[in-house]
Amino acid sequence: MNAESSVRGEVHELSYAESIRDAMDIALGSDERVVLMGEDIGVYGGAFQVTGSLVHKYGEDRVMDTPISELGGAGVAVGAALTGLRPIFEFQFSDFSTLAMEQIVNQAAKLRYMLGGAVSVPLVMRLPSGSGTGAAAQHSQSLEAWYGHVPGLKVAQPSTPRDAKGLLLAALEDPDPVLIFEHKLLYKMKGPVPSGYYTTPIGKAAVRREGTDLTIAANSIMALKAEEAAKTLADEGIDAEVIDLRTVRPIDRETVLASVRKTGRLLCVYEGVKTLGVGAEVSAMVAESDAFDFLDGPIVRLGGAECPIPYNPKLEEAVVPQVPAIIRAARDLANGAI
């Protein structure tokens, strides 16, 4: 399945947060097994107002405020998924999932395998992620590569309201645990979202812009920044192809390789720390494949700096890739200056 499932509904302008809420509303309304769990997701509406007023529609038994117990809460969600419910567990910040690594990595990811396929864990976790909010080092990380390293998990990163809804509904259909990293800076961004039910396939990248001179492979908000950079590059006569990875596990090898075979140049852009990050995997995918023979220059990575996210706004901006840096790197790569 390469495209969205059939979309019948009208298209409305919704914010990223509203589209996620719409997906959860549809799920709660159509499947009694679906429960939302998380900190302050009830009357407070969630730290980023994603669950909003769902508690008033579905009640506290289905939109469950958990205590501030990330490990225990995540484990309850694992146990519930194992025994018939379809929990959607919200971490208030993706950083707090580190408190629940045990349940995510040792339990949710491995139970099916350890038990020889006797069970599955249909669990969805939502993780508000990324920098740019001035929240500093413990509320701004991009941890998708950590979880992407774990067989048994799937990791999605929608960058548009449309994909945010489609990927969440796809995750709910999935019999295995899916972690969805939502970028906090996108929650208020509006975009076209079909009403009603549709899914966006997990494991399929989106080509946001077709081009012939170089491939920019990016994830989450970086795909949007890459698109913006591509507009400036086009004015300079550089025709960039922009790929939004959308999911990093499974990662869409074919779309990336096909693009690199066409353009002969690859720039990876990602907010997570550069070393051992998503761009390393994308680079290696190309280097290990026949697409390597099509390369006209070195693979270039732009990733997060090798430091925690700082508080000072100028520093915060400086430690993750921004549009001017993407333009410079793409220009140098396309012009053979690297």
Add this chain to the structure above:
Amino acid sequence: MPDTPPGNTPYAVRAYRPEALREALRKMLLIRKFEEGAEECYMRGLIHGTMHLSIGQEASAVGACMSLGDDDKITSTHRGHGHCLAKGAGVDKMFAEFFGKETGYCRGRGGSMHIADVAKGNLGANGIVGGGLPIAVGSALSAKRLGTGAVTVCFFGDGANNEGAFHEALNMASIWKLPVIFVCENNRYGMSVPTERSTAVKNIADRAIAYAMPGVTLDGNDFSAVAEAVDGAVARARAGDGPSLIENVTYRTRGHSRSDRNRYRSRQEIALWTERDPIPRMAKMLVSHGVMTEDDVEKMEAAAADEIASGIEAARSAPEPGVEDATRDVYTVHSEAME
């Protein structure tokens, strides 16, 4: 422990039919023989890896499962062979798993530490101390939301009571009044460290107060006492009155795992607890109340030994999983993109 005073019939004899009592003793014997058999296989080099034996703790495993049906769930621990057999698992598939065979409960992927029998309600042993506690609460949440009427018995050891997961799990079970029974098997050592040095409270069940649930500490080698406490907690859970914490004080006469040299405890202590072996106590209770004769017990023990021997033989000749299938069952729907 003193003998039961005349005229004071133990709970178990009053509560269960003779067949059920005989079956309980049979399971205790089966667990003992299973673990002795597994240990011997390990010593002979037939089984690799490690294992954690529960020899001496059989009354806790079997007593706690007396009022559970196949729809009721348990979560188990790294020392979980007894729980698995108590919940109804078969010896053949367990041994096949120990031998890493495709015919084992986990198709050779889990081994001793991840043994599970989901069809019988055993959600699995767990290699992480405290790992099963929140999962048990989740299982109880499912039962409550889906209205299945099932309860979940969560086995854990004294070591787990100092994990954060224990406290978070008990708190959530209590605030949501979930049908879960926390059964702590306090065998007095978290690997090598005695509870006196690891745990601030004298009795682990004292911690129930902090989570507003009933807590009781009892002789975990007394089958009847365990069954009575857990049956009461199960009834309470089924009635919608929420969780309970039961602490079965017991002892593992073997070491923590195969690497244990027993440097932290004395031979005298092990000998003392060996005298408190729950299996002869259970047999004596059943014989003294006319449930069975000593001859019956001997025959039962011999039959258990035979079952173990044939289980080991069957496991040795069972097929190995294929190396080409090493990445199967990581995901429910296998795809090349995931390799």
